[in-house]
Amino acid sequence: MLPDLIGNLSTHLTWLSMGINQISGMIPRGIGQLYSLTNFIMIDNYLEGIIPDSIGKLKHLVRFAVQKNNLSGSIPNAIGNLTMLSELYLHTNKLEGSIPLSLKYCTRMQSFGVSDNNLSGDIPNRTFGNQEGLINLDLSNNSFTGSIPLEFGNLKHLSILYLYENKLSGEIPLQLGTCSALTELVLERNFFNGSIPSFLGSLRSLEILDLSNNNFSSTIPGELQNLSYLNTLDLSFNHLYGEIPIGGVFSNVTAISLIGNKDLCGGIPQLKLPACSKFPSKKLKGSFRKKLIIIIVIGVGGGFVTFIIFMSIYFFRKKSKTLSSSGSLExxxxxxxxxxxxxxxxxxxxxxxxxxxxxxxxxxxxxxxxxxxxxxxxxxxxxxxxxxxxxxxxxxxxxxxxxxxxxxxxxxxxxxxxxxxxxxxxxxLMPNGSLESLLHNNEELGSRIFDLNPQHRINIALDVANALDYLHNGSEEPVVHCDIKPSNVLLDNDNVAHLGDFGLARLLNVVTGHSSRDRVSSSAIRGTIGYVPPEYGAGVHVSAKGDIYSYGILVLEMLTGKKPTDNMFGEGLSLHKFCENAIPDRIIEIVDSRLLVSSAEEGTRVMERTIGECLVSFARIGVACAAELPNQRMDIKDVIVELQAIKRKLP
Incomplete structure (x- = not known):
C-alpha cells in the first residue's frame, strides 16, 4: 500500500513512478504535499478509492498516469488547478460521473485518456476547445451522450480522436474539418446520423476513418478518394446508398468495409455489387426515394433480389464468424x-x-x-x-x-x-525491406540506405507496438503472432513499419473469464531462437505475454544493433542482461554506434543529453518487456504511452 506518510517525502521530489507492481490501497491525501512533483506514474496496479482533491495542490505536475487500476468515484474538479498538466491518463478504471468543467484550465494538455470507464453525460463545451495543443483525445468505451462539441474545431494539432462505443448522437460538425492534423478518427458504435460530410475529404493526414455501426444515411462522399494516406475505411452497418467511389482507398478491397449497407452499388469489381441505376438516386430523399428503390427492385426481378440477399448474408457472416478454411479467405x-x-x-x-x-x-x-x-x-x-x-x-x-x-x-x-x-x-510489396536489413545488412539497400537516428527507431518500435496492441486487444478475435523479430517487420515507402509473417500465429480461444485472452494451448515451442520466451521451453501455453517478450528483445536489438544470438552472449550473459546492467550510467557503452553518430551530428550538449535520456528510457522498455516472468512484463498499451513520451521528448 501507499502509506499516507508519503507526503513526508522531500518536497524537492519531482518524479514518483511505481508502475506495473502490485500496489493496493488508496492514493493518500498527503500526496498534495509533494509540491515539486512533476510526474506521478502508478499504472497497472491495484489502487482503489477516489482520486483525492489534494492532487490539485501539485502545481508543477506535468504527467498524471494511473491507468489500469480500480479507482472509482469522479474525476475531481481540483484537476483544473494543474495548469502545467500535459498528460492525463485515467483509462481502464471504474470512474463515474462526467468530465469536470474545470479541465478547461489545463490549457497545456497534449494527451487525455479516459477510455474504459463508466463516465457519462455530455462532453462539456468550452473544455477541450481551450486545449489547443491537444494531440491525443480518447473518450472511448464510456456512456457519453449528446453531440460532438463544436469547439473541437479549435484543436489544430489533434492527431487521434477516439469516441467509439459511447451513446453520442447528432451529425459530425462542420468545425471538425479544421482539424487538419487528424490521422485517426474513430466514431464507431454510437448513434451518429445524417450525412457523411464531404469535408472529411479535406483532412489530408487521415489514415484511419471508422464510422461503422451508426445511423448515417447518405451517399459516400467522393472526396474520400483524395485522401492519399487513408488506408483503413470502415463504413459498415449504416444506411448508406448509391454509387461507391473507385479511386484512392476504394481501389483496395482489403482496406474498406462496407457491409451492412444494403443499397450500395458499383465500386471496383472485387466488391461484386450490382451496377448502379442511371437514376440520380443520390439526390432523392425521404419517402419518394424509398418508393423508387422498391419499384426498381421489383422491376429487376426475383433472381436479382435473391442475388442481393445472398451477398448481404454472405458478407455479414464473413464479418461475424470465424474463417473455416483458407478457401473462404480466397x-x-x-x-x-x-x-x-x-x-x-x-x-x-x-x-x-x-x-x-x-x-x-x-x-x-x-x-x-x-x-x-x-x-x-x-x-x-x-x-x-x-x-x-x-x-x-x-x-x-x-x-x-x-x-x-x-x-x-x-x-x-x-x-x-x-x-x-x-x-x-x-x-x-514493402519496397524498403525489413528491419533485419536495416539493422544488420544496410549495405544491401544500396541507394535506399536509411538514416538510423533515434527518431526513426522509436517510430518503428511504436509502429510494431501499435500492431501488437491491435492483435492482442483490438481485433475481432485476439491473435498471438508467435514470431516477433526484425525480419518480420517490413517498411513501406514512407518508412512506416508493418508486422508480417503470421505463419505461426494462433487465434486466442476467447471464453468466459478475465484471463482467457492470455492463454491458448500449444504443443511445441513456437518462434525463432533468441526471441522465444523462456516459458515456452517449459511447455507453458502460448500467450500474448510471449509476444511482449519477443518485442522486448526486438527493442533491445534496435538499441544495441546486436542480435540475441550474437557470439558475445552465452555463459550467463544475454542481450537482456547486457542491457539491464548498463542502465542508466553505461548506456552509451552498449548502444549501436550509429546512434552515437546521429547524436553527435545534432550538435549541442543539451541535445546529446536529451537523446541519452531517451535511449535510457528506450532500454528500460525493452528490459521490462523481456522480463523472465510473464506477469512482470509491460502491458503493450503502457509501452505505447512510454514510446509516445520519448518521441515527444526527442529533438
Missing part, C-alpha cells in the same frame, strides 16, 4: 490463379526473388487488376508444417486489418503446371 479477396501469379513474377524467376523464410520463398511482381506492386510468398510444401503455416496465416490475416500489419491481397491454393499442389499468399 473468396473474400481478389481471386487469382496459379497462372496469374506465374506471369506476375516472371515465372517465379530468381531475378524476382526478394527473400526466403521458414516455409518458402517470396517473389516480387505485379498483377494487372491490383494497382500496387505485390510480394508472393510461395510455400515449400515439402517442408513439414508448411501447409499448417499457410492455413494459420490465411486464417489470422482474414480476421485482422491495421495500418501497421502487412496488407494481404489474397491467398491462392491451386495446382501448378506440373500438377503439383501450389499454395501462396499475396501481399503488398
Amino acid at each position: 473468396n473474400r479477396y481478389v481471386k487469382v490463379s496459379y497462372g496469374e501469379l506465374h506471369e506476375a513474377t516472371n515465372g517465379f524467376s530468381s531475378s524476382n526473388l526478394v527473400g526466403t523464410g521458414s516455409f518458402g520463398s517470396v517473389y516480387g511482381g505485379s498483377l494487372l487488376h491490383f494497382a500496387r506492386p505485390i510480394a508472393v510468398k510461395v510455400l515449400n510444401l515439402e517442408k513439414g508444417g508448411a501447409s499448417k503455416s499457410f492455413t494459420a496465416e490465411c486464417k489470422a490475416l482474414g480476421k485482422i486489418k491495421h495500418r501497421n500489419l502487412l496488407n494481404i491481397v489474397t491467398c491462392c491454393s491451386s495446382i501448378d503446371y506440373n500438377g503439383n499442389d501450389f499454395k501462396a499468399i499475396v501481399f503488398e
Whole structure:
C-alpha cells in the first residue's frame, strides 16, 4: 500500500513512478504535499478509492498516469488547478460521473485518456476547445451522450480522436474539418446520423476513418478518394446508398468495409455489387426515394433480389464468424490463379526473388487488376508444417486489418503446371525491406540506405507496438503472432513499419473469464531462437505475454544493433542482461554506434543529453518487456504511452 506518510517525502521530489507492481490501497491525501512533483506514474496496479482533491495542490505536475487500476468515484474538479498538466491518463478504471468543467484550465494538455470507464453525460463545451495543443483525445468505451462539441474545431494539432462505443448522437460538425492534423478518427458504435460530410475529404493526414455501426444515411462522399494516406475505411452497418467511389482507398478491397449497407452499388469489381441505376438516386430523399428503390427492385426481378440477399448474408457472416478454411479467405479477396501469379513474377524467376523464410520463398511482381506492386510468398510444401503455416496465416490475416500489419491481397491454393499442389499468399510489396536489413545488412539497400537516428527507431518500435496492441486487444478475435523479430517487420515507402509473417500465429480461444485472452494451448515451442520466451521451453501455453517478450528483445536489438544470438552472449550473459546492467550510467557503452553518430551530428550538449535520456528510457522498455516472468512484463498499451513520451521528448 501507499502509506499516507508519503507526503513526508522531500518536497524537492519531482518524479514518483511505481508502475506495473502490485500496489493496493488508496492514493493518500498527503500526496498534495509533494509540491515539486512533476510526474506521478502508478499504472497497472491495484489502487482503489477516489482520486483525492489534494492532487490539485501539485502545481508543477506535468504527467498524471494511473491507468489500469480500480479507482472509482469522479474525476475531481481540483484537476483544473494543474495548469502545467500535459498528460492525463485515467483509462481502464471504474470512474463515474462526467468530465469536470474545470479541465478547461489545463490549457497545456497534449494527451487525455479516459477510455474504459463508466463516465457519462455530455462532453462539456468550452473544455477541450481551450486545449489547443491537444494531440491525443480518447473518450472511448464510456456512456457519453449528446453531440460532438463544436469547439473541437479549435484543436489544430489533434492527431487521434477516439469516441467509439459511447451513446453520442447528432451529425459530425462542420468545425471538425479544421482539424487538419487528424490521422485517426474513430466514431464507431454510437448513434451518429445524417450525412457523411464531404469535408472529411479535406483532412489530408487521415489514415484511419471508422464510422461503422451508426445511423448515417447518405451517399459516400467522393472526396474520400483524395485522401492519399487513408488506408483503413470502415463504413459498415449504416444506411448508406448509391454509387461507391473507385479511386484512392476504394481501389483496395482489403482496406474498406462496407457491409451492412444494403443499397450500395458499383465500386471496383472485387466488391461484386450490382451496377448502379442511371437514376440520380443520390439526390432523392425521404419517402419518394424509398418508393423508387422498391419499384426498381421489383422491376429487376426475383433472381436479382435473391442475388442481393445472398451477398448481404454472405458478407455479414464473413464479418461475424470465424474463417473455416483458407478457401473462404480466397473468396473474400481478389481471386487469382496459379497462372496469374506465374506471369506476375516472371515465372517465379530468381531475378524476382526478394527473400526466403521458414516455409518458402517470396517473389516480387505485379498483377494487372491490383494497382500496387505485390510480394508472393510461395510455400515449400515439402517442408513439414508448411501447409499448417499457410492455413494459420490465411486464417489470422482474414480476421485482422491495421495500418501497421502487412496488407494481404489474397491467398491462392491451386495446382501448378506440373500438377503439383501450389499454395501462396499475396501481399503488398514493402519496397524498403525489413528491419533485419536495416539493422544488420544496410549495405544491401544500396541507394535506399536509411538514416538510423533515434527518431526513426522509436517510430518503428511504436509502429510494431501499435500492431501488437491491435492483435492482442483490438481485433475481432485476439491473435498471438508467435514470431516477433526484425525480419518480420517490413517498411513501406514512407518508412512506416508493418508486422508480417503470421505463419505461426494462433487465434486466442476467447471464453468466459478475465484471463482467457492470455492463454491458448500449444504443443511445441513456437518462434525463432533468441526471441522465444523462456516459458515456452517449459511447455507453458502460448500467450500474448510471449509476444511482449519477443518485442522486448526486438527493442533491445534496435538499441544495441546486436542480435540475441550474437557470439558475445552465452555463459550467463544475454542481450537482456547486457542491457539491464548498463542502465542508466553505461548506456552509451552498449548502444549501436550509429546512434552515437546521429547524436553527435545534432550538435549541442543539451541535445546529446536529451537523446541519452531517451535511449535510457528506450532500454528500460525493452528490459521490462523481456522480463523472465510473464506477469512482470509491460502491458503493450503502457509501452505505447512510454514510446509516445520519448518521441515527444526527442529533438
